[in-house]
Amino acid sequence: MKKTLLFSIACLFAINIFAQEENELIRCGNVLHQEALQAKFPDFTENVNSRFSEAAAVAAQPEHKSSGVVYTIPVVVHVVHKNSSENISDAQIQSQLDVLNLDFRGMNSDINQVPGMFANLAADAEIEFCLATVDPNGNQTTGITRTATNVSSFSISSDNIKQDALGGKSPWNPSNYLNIWTGEITGGILGYATPPGTPASSDGVVVGYTYFGTNGSAIFPYNKGRTCTHEVGHYFGLRHIWGDGNCGIDDGINDTPLQESNSGGCPVFGSPSTTSCGSQDMFMNFMDYTDDRCMFMFTNDQVGLMRYAVENFRNALLQNAEVACDPTGGEGCHDLTEGPIVMGFENGDDFGGWSVLNNNGDDKQWNVSQGVEPEWGPRTGNECMAYTWSYTAAADDWFFTPCFSVQTGRDYELRFWYATGNDPGFTFPENLRVVASASPTPDDILGTAEFEDIVQPYNPNLPNNNYQDVTLSLPDYGNTDIYIGFHCYSDADQYAMLIDDIEMVDITTVSTENAIAPEAFQAYPNPVSELLTMDFNFDKTIENLHINLVDLTGKTIHTETRENYGIGNLQLDVSNYPSGVYFLNVYADEQMTTQKVVVSK
Numbered sequence: 001m002k003k004t005l006l007f008s009i010a011c012l013f014a015i016n017i018f019a020q021e022e023n024e025l026i027r028c029g030n031v032l033h034q035e036a037l038q039a040k041f042p043d044f045t046e047n048v049n050s051r052f053s054e055a056a057a058v059a060a061q062p063e064h065k066s067s068g069v070v071y072t073i074p075v076v077v078h079v080v081h082k083n084s085s086e087n088i089s090d091a092q093i094q095s096q097l098d099v100l101n102l103d104f105r106g107m108n109s110d111i112n113q114v115p116g117m118f119a120n121l122a123a124d125a126e127i128e129f130c131l132a133t134v135d136p137n138g139n140q141t142t143g144i145t146r147t148a149t150n151v152s153s154f155s156i157s158s159d160n161i162k163q164d165a166l167g168g169k170s171p172w173n174p175s176n177y178l179n180i181w182t183g184e185i186t187g188g189i190l191g192y193a194t195p196p197g198t199p200a201s202s203d204g205v206v207v208g209y210t211y212f213g214t215n216g217s218a219i220f221p222y223n224k225g226r227t228c229t230h231e232v233g234h235y236f237g238l239r240h241i242w243g244d245g246n247c248g249i250d251d252g253i254n255d256t257p258l259q260e261s262n263s264g265g266c267p268v269f270g271s272p273s274t275t276s277c278g279s280q281d282m283f284m285n286f287m288d289y290t291d292d293r294c295m296f297m298f299t300n301d302q303v304g305l306m307r308y309a310v311e312n313f314r315n316a317l318l319q320n321a322e323v324a325c326d327p328t329g330g331e332g333c334h335d336l337t338e339g340p341i342v343m344g345f346e347n348g349d350d351f352g353g354w355s356v357l358n359n360n361g362d363d364k365q366w367n368v369s370q371g372v373e374p375e376w377g378p379r380t381g382n383e384c385m386a387y388t389w390s391y392t393a394a395a396d397d398w399f400f401t402p403c404f405s406v407q408t409g410r411d412y413e414l415r416f417w418y419a420t421g422n423d424p425g426f427t428f429p430e431n432l433r434v435v436a437s438a439s440p441t442p443d444d445i446l447g448t449a450e451f452e453d454i455v456q457p458y459n460p461n462l463p464n465n466n467y468q469d470v471t472l473s474l475p476d477y478g479n480t481d482i483y484i485g486f487h488c489y490s491d492a493d494q495y496a497m498l499i500d501d502i503e504m505v506d507i508t509t510v511s512t513e514n515a516i517a518p519e520a521f522q523a524y525p526n527p528v529s530e531l532l533t534m535d536f537n538f539d540k541t542i543e544n545l546h547i548n549l550v551d552l553t554g555k556t557i558h559t560e561t562r563e564n565y566g567i568g569n570l571q572l573d574v575s576n577y578p579s580g581v582y583f584l585n586v587y588a589d590e591q592m593t594t595q596k597v598v599v600s601k
């Protein structure tokens with residue numbers, strides 16, 4: 001115990017020297033924070049150390065290494081802000097989640113900069129993170145909370161950022177969620193985190209708002225999201241790679257070299273200053289103190305320790321992920337046999353399950369809007385989905401339908417209308433593609449694009465609202481749940497892309513043995529504006545003939561019934577129905593057919 005204390009003091013001294021070199025910034029406040037926790041909770045160090053020893057003892061065993069089983073951690077980000085720059089954007093938060101999901105999968109683009117002597121140690125932790133879609137009360141959520149505060153700067157010793165009563169935000173149940181707070185931290189501390197064994201009221205990760213994510217308020221050299229990667233490493237039990245001591249203190253991990261103290265800045269591999277304790281320092285490890293752009297890796301045994309900690313000390317996260325990471329927010333996927341997905345983007349429409357993704361994190365994204373210019377607008381109603389121009393950035397912007405279930409053997413049709421900017425001052429083409437994806441992200445796209453168009457923007461011969469109609473038959477994706485993504489990827493200084501009136505319909509026809517033969521039933525004209533004629537020519541008398549007309553929302557708007565009917569015709573007046581697609585269902589005893597009818601005026 002005495003020895004530990006001694007090394008803590010030595011470590012504080014080392015940090016202070018480092019702090020002066022780096023404009024009074026402290027890369028990680030964990031040593032300070034853990035002293036505060038020990039003062040508050042007498043069992044803290046003992047609880048943490050026993051868990052650490054248990055995990056470190058088995059970290060090198062193969063069953064805790066990468067195994068193909070990916071763990072998902074539900075995350076809530078608490079934004080605590082006094083001013084507008086502290087109130088960081090959703091895009092900045094998403095950029096941090098993206099970094100975590102790359103770094104903990106060994107998929108970060110800079111992992112190839114790991115020097116050859118350590119390359120075979122760099123490991124995929126097989127841990128992913130989702131912004132929670134369901135909150136502790138079972139309600140849908142973005143996984144982001146925002147709390148306005150009068151507190152200018154939050155103290156690492158009082159942990160007031162984690163408490164409602166002290167101007168912060170109390171955590172969501174820390175057993176079920178990884179709580180990440182962002183705000184202004186006192187003392188130039190970039191971030192701090194709690195290891196397994198921490199009392200619930202303090203458990204989680206804190207990162208200063210200028211070191212969070214990769215855009216917005218993030219500042220060089222801490223603008224690549226690695227402060228949070230480092231802190232989440234602590235949250236899963238990892239210690240600093242130099243063990244917070246000298247060559248006599250290890251980090252408890254077998255495959256990291258002994259290291260005398262923390263590194264800093266962006267060292268040059270092989271230079272004399274990067275060796276200590278008789279070996280090359282692994283200064284590019286996420287658990288060192290180097291700049292964001294100079295840390296790239298966890299090792300195999302670090303991964304083993306973290307996965308053991310997730311499995312044994314934080315496993316309620318994995319159970320909760322089944323609910324809290326459900327991309328439908330607990331709603332489940334649409335069953336199109338119960339009705340189509342229809343979206344006109346009108347005020348009052350149900351936007352549940354629809355999502356927008358600003359993939360390049362710029363200040364432009366798809367918005368429900370009344371259109372761009374007075375001569376521009378929705379195809380129908382008062383609103384449409386619109387992407388409007390950026391003078392400087394190429395578009396990389398998505399929106400996704402809600403999830404829906406598809407099955408082999410059934411037929412699905414996607415219909416939508418799109419238009420582009422109609423202004424002679426803009427000459428760049430608008431690029432749109434439409435894809436199916438297993439998640440509402442570009443990461444899980446299925447097959448190739450179902451639709452792609454590059455549209456020249458200005459055509460003086462086209463009327464305003466020059467919407468184009470697209471109808472697509474979806475290929476067979478097997479029995480699964482999918483989303484349809486609309487991707488605008490125009491070059492910079494583009495004008496606008498508009499989409500309206502999306503319909504996703506199960507158009508499966510019944511099997512032929514139960515289908516009414518085409519010669520026995522016809523409906524015409526189609527499209528129809530006033531009178532729809534239905535001709536019946538059955539080769540036997542139908543005891544019960546039943547007809548209903550259904551609109552795209554699944555609502556039956558007209559029914560007809562006849563008994564002992566064989567040959568003849570009926571007329572249906574559609575002149576009072578709005579233009580659009582309808583389905584005419586005809587039931588003739590045990591046979592049936594469905595015909596799509598377009599009312600057009």
Ligand SMILES: [Zn+2]
Nearest residue numbers: 028030230240
């Ligand atoms: Zn640290």
